[in-house]
Amino acid sequence: MGCGRRAPKQELVRFTEVEGVLSEGRAAAGRGAYTCPDGACFEQALHRGAFPRALGSPLRVEPDLARLYTEGSHG
Numbered sequence: 001m002g003c004g005r006r007a008p009k010q011e012l013v014r015f016t017e018v019e020g021v022l023s024e025g026r027a028a029a030g031r032g033a034y035t036c037p038d039g040a041c042f043e044q045a046l047h048r049g050a051f052p053r054a055l056g057s058p059l060r061v062e063p064d065l066a067r068l069y070t071e072g073s074h075g
Contacts, residue, residue: 001054002044005036013037013068015051022051022059024068031055039066 012034014026033054035041043066045051052059 001033001050002035002041002046002048003038005041007036009034011037013042015055017055017057017059020058020060022055022061022065024065042066042068 013024013036014028014032014034015022015024016028016030016032017023018028031054033045033051035045046061051061
């Protein structure tokens with residue numbers, strides 16, 4: 001969504017909408033949006049407004065969500 005890189009889903013980070021908040025997680029039900037595991041890709045998707053478009057609803061993005069990329073806790 002950010003950089004446009006194509007990769008198998010298991011190599012990407014999945015995001016969903018949970019009660020109006022952008023959330024990371026593979027197990028969440030519903031429509032998902034994917035970025036590569038590079039923080040710059042996530043930031044680019046945020047800047048372009050790609051998450052609300054892909055998930056079909058307005059979203060709040062919590063400031064600590066980018067921490068996924070600095071702590072390596074995704075996947």
